[in-house]
Amino acid sequence: MELHQQILQYLLSGFSTGAIYALIGFGFAIIYNATTIINFAQGEFVMLGGMLSYFFLSVVHLPLPAAVVLAVLATTAVGIAFERLAIRPLKNATPLSLVIITIGGSILIRGLTMLIWGKDTHALPSFSGSEPIDIGGATILPQNLWIFGITIVIIVVNKLFFNYSITGKAMRACATNRRAASLVGIDVRRMVLFSFVISSAMGSMAGIIIAPLTMTAYDVGIMLGLKGFCAAIIGGLSSGFGTVLGGLLLGVLESLGAGLISSGYKDAIAFVILLLILFIRPQGLFKKADSERV
Amino acid sequence: MLKVKNINTYYGQVHALKNVSLHLREGEIVTLIGANGAGKTTTLNSLSALIPPKSGEILFNGAPIASLSPDRIVELGISQVPEGRQVFKPLSVEDNLELGAYLRYRRREKRSEIRKDLEQVFALFPRLLERRKQPAGTLSGGEQQMLAIGRALMARPKLLLLDEPSMGLAPLVVQEIFAVIETLRREKGTTVLLVEQNARAALKMADRGYVMETGKVILEGEAAELLENRDVQRAYLGRDKKEIWER
Numbered sequence: 001m002e003l004h005q006q007i008l009q010y011l012l013s014g015f016s017t018g019a020i021y022a023l024i025g026f027g028f029a030i031i032y033n034a035t036t037i038i039n040f041a042q043g044e045f046v047m048l049g050g051m052l053s054y055f056f057l058s059v060v061h062l063p064l065p066a067a068v069v070l071a072v073l074a075t076t077a078v079g080i081a082f083e084r085l086a087i088r089p090l091k092n093a094t095p096l097s098l099v100i101i102t103i104g105g106s107i108l109i110r111g112l113t114m115l116i117w118g119k120d121t122h123a124l125p126s127f128s129g130s131e132p133i134d135i136g137g138a139t140i141l142p143q144n145l146w147i148f149g150i151t152i153v154i155i156v157v158n159k160l161f162f163n164y165s166i167t168g169k170a171m172r173a174c175a176t177n178r179r180a181a182s183l184v185g186i187d188v189r190r191m192v193l194f195s196f197v198i199s200s201a202m203g204s205m206a207g208i209i210i211a212p213l214t215m216t217a218y219d220v221g222i223m224l225g226l227k228g229f230c231a232a233i234i235g236g237l238s239s240g241f242g243t244v245l246g247g248l249l250l251g252v253l254e255s256l257g258a259g260l261i262s263s264g265y266k267d268a269i270a271f272v273i274l275l276l277i278l279f280i281r282p283q284g285l286f287k288k289a290d291s292e293r294v
Numbered sequence: 295m296l297k298v299k300n301i302n303t304y305y306g307q308v309h310a311l312k313n314v315s316l317h318l319r320e321g322e323i324v325t326l327i328g329a330n331g332a333g334k335t336t337t338l339n340s341l342s343a344l345i346p347p348k349s350g351e352i353l354f355n356g357a358p359i360a361s362l363s364p365d366r367i368v369e370l371g372i373s374q375v376p377e378g379r380q381v382f383k384p385l386s387v388e389d390n391l392e393l394g395a396y397l398r399y400r401r402r403e404k405r406s407e408i409r410k411d412l413e414q415v416f417a418l419f420p421r422l423l424e425r426r427k428q429p430a431g432t433l434s435g436g437e438q439q440m441l442a443i444g445r446a447l448m449a450r451p452k453l454l455l456l457d458e459p460s461m462g463l464a465p466l467v468v469q470e471i472f473a474v475i476e477t478l479r480r481e482k483g484t485t486v487l488l489v490e491q492n493a494r495a496a497l498k499m500a501d502r503g504y505v506m507e508t509g510k511v512i513l514e515g516e517a518a519e520l521l522e523n524r525d526v527q528r529a530y531l532g533r534d535k536k537e538i539w540e541r
Contacts, residue, residue: 166392166399173382173393180380183342184445185368185397 005137010259011252012135016144016213018251019151023206024228025235025243026158027199032237033175034195037098041082041106042203043225044113048075049204050216051113054122064127072204078109079200083193106221114218124211143212150209154202155244171195203228223267230274236284245286295320295485296341296372296453301350301360303333303340310336311347312509318453323479323486325496325517327530328506334489335377337506338455341487342374343367354453369397371452375459377489379442383431387422390430390441391415394448408448415444418474436467443474453485454478460492468492472499493530497521505530 024046031039052074056067086105087098127146132139162168174181174191182188207216207224214220231250235242250270258266277285296318303311311333318324326334339345341352343364352360354370362370373394382390392399395408416423419440425433430441439459446454456475460468476499478484490496497503497517505513505526513526520526 166396169385169389169393170396172385176382176384177380179344180376180382181393182344182364183368183374183376183380184394185365185449186393187363187365 002137006259007256008136009138010255012138012140012144014252014255015248016140016147016251017210017255018231018248019147020206020210020224020247021227021231021250022244022247023151023154023202024224025231025247026155027203028229028232029235029237029243030171030202031195031199032232034171034192035087035095035098037087037095037102038229039196039199040099040102040225040229041109042199042228043221043223044106044109045075045079045200045203045221046207046224046228047113047216047218047221048078048109049207050124050211050220051117051122051207051218052204053208053211054124054216055117057124058122064125068208071208072201075204075207076197076201079196080193082109082200083196087192087196088189106225110218110221117218119218121215121217123215124208126212127209141213143209147209147213150205154205158198158202167194227270230270233274233277234285236286238284242284242286246284249285295355296487297351297353298337298341299351299353301340301347301352303336303345303347305336305345310345310509311340313350314506314509314511316504316511316514318485318487321479321483321485322502323475323488323500325488325490325493325500325503326506327490327493327496327503327520327526329530330491331508332506333509334506335457336509338374338457338487338489341367341372341455365397368449368451371450372455373446373449373451373453374455375439375442375446375457377457377461379435379438381430381433381438381441381445384429386427387430387433387441388412388426390445391422391448394445397449411448411450415447418447418477419444436463436471439463439467439471440474443471447478451484453487456486456488458489458491460490460495468495475499493526494521 024042027042027045028038031037031042049071052071053067056062056070057064062070082105086101090098090101126141126143128142130141130143132141162172170181170186171191171194174186174188178188227250231247232243234246234249235244250273253273254266254269257269298314298316300313300315301311302309302313314333314337326337328334336345340347343362347360350360351358354372359367359370382393391412395411398408421437422440422444425437430438433441443459459471472495475486475488479486488496488500497520500517503515503517503520504511505520513520513523
């Protein structure tokens with residue numbers, strides 16, 4: 001394979017993992033904007049998506065579409081329960097203690113999953129065959145196309161929701177000014193709950209579409225969660241386009257680094273980027289300067 | 295319409311409102327004046343349930359509301375225009391106004407009704423119409439104040455709580471905004487509780503007034519009377535003793 005073909009190959013697979021990171025990153029950003037906390041249980045929603053679809057598919061023997069839908073619904077239910085039981089009861093907690101609670105929650109979810117389904121790695125079948133498709137010398141799997149397609153659909157729906165529905169606008173209002181939001185009659189706690197609903201649903205979807213490529217296990221949420229967090233940080237924790245670009249950038253750099261340097265550095269690359277961003281541009285790579293007037 | 299009886303409100307350990315009582319009749323414009331830290335804003339925030347009072351009673355049209363949540367208060371018809379406008383800066387002017395009608399959307403009120411009120415706000419503040427697609431953060435201070443008032447109006451309030459609408463604005467803009475408040479009362483019968491540092495302008499427009507000092511209401515009366523009151527003149531209208539003496 002020639003170099004340019006190799007690079008094309010790395011780009012394609014980088015975009016595909018990057019899309020996953022972007023979806024996970026969105027979950028971080030949405031909850032951050034509603035609550036100003038980083039939800040470190042986000043990765044567990046991703047893991048639950050994959051593990052639950054494995055469960056519904058291979059243990060309950062449901063058809064794939066039904067298994068996927070049930071897995072998303074079940075993960076969303078976990079997200080709701082998490083908000084209700086772990087976040088809402090703590091009225092005057094500082095963001096820091098809430099963040100620590102999310103870490104505790106993630107350990108709990110991971111532990112329970114391990115107790116129920118064991119430590120084994122499970123595979124999910126590809127959605128539509130595994131015959132590689134040739135693109136200019138590089139190859140791509142049908143599952144990659146599913147990843148691109150589903151990610152684009154989710155991002156578009158997300159965008160429409162936040163820009164055109166009154167609930168979406170209310171969530172943005174809460175993110176910018178909670179006091180003013182309650183003064184127009186927006187129930188802020190309800191918006192926080194919605195943010196958990198959306199994030200857990202999105203996270204589980206990410207976990208499901210990537211499972212056929214990378215397999216799934218009780219502990220995949222840690223790494224995927226951290227990568228998603230990294231994508232969100234690159235995007236400045238906005239739930240907009242920045243996070244998508246952040247995810248794609250991270251995915252591409254990772255796959256180029258792994259392919260051209262050494263696959264041993266794959267995870268290190270993400271965290272070096274994370275640290276660089278936090279040191280040099282903590283507001284994110286793509287954030288415009290504030291154009292507000294007082 | 296509104297009766298506040300002996301409310302006590304605390305910020306942590308600080309006793310911010312001490313037995314504050316006041317009332318508003320339907321269609322009145324009542325102003326609350328006093329120095330910084332006198333408890334004017336706290337009074338409004340107690341009414342809006344942002345900082346619920348520890349004791350005392352708040353009756354709105356006869357029903358107790360002191361223990362309700364902020365969104366229930368808005369639903370009952372009390373909207374606050376907060377100090378420093380507090381518009382949703384990254385959202386467009388139009389989105390800000392729509393969010394003012396958030397509870398009406400939730401109640402599934404007819405879109406055409408909400409649209410009609412949106413047109414009315416634009417008629418009241420034509421400058422907002424020109425800038426309807428612009429992010430609210432790019433508006434000037436006066437325009438943001440207009441937007442904050444418009445946003446509150448979108449909820450169709452019976453009682454409007456205005457917190458320092460003139461703060462930091464040019465005199466002409468203040469006049470424009472005060473004129474709108476009077477129009478609202480005349481045309482819609484909106485009752486207004488106006489908190490102001492600009493005591494003279496507030497008393498000129500209002501029917502009645504309350505004067506607050508260190509968390510207490512120390513004086514109340516007809517606005518015209520308060521304008522003539524020597525203590526008020528000296529403390530809040532910027533007239534020194536000599537001038538009062540010479541009259």
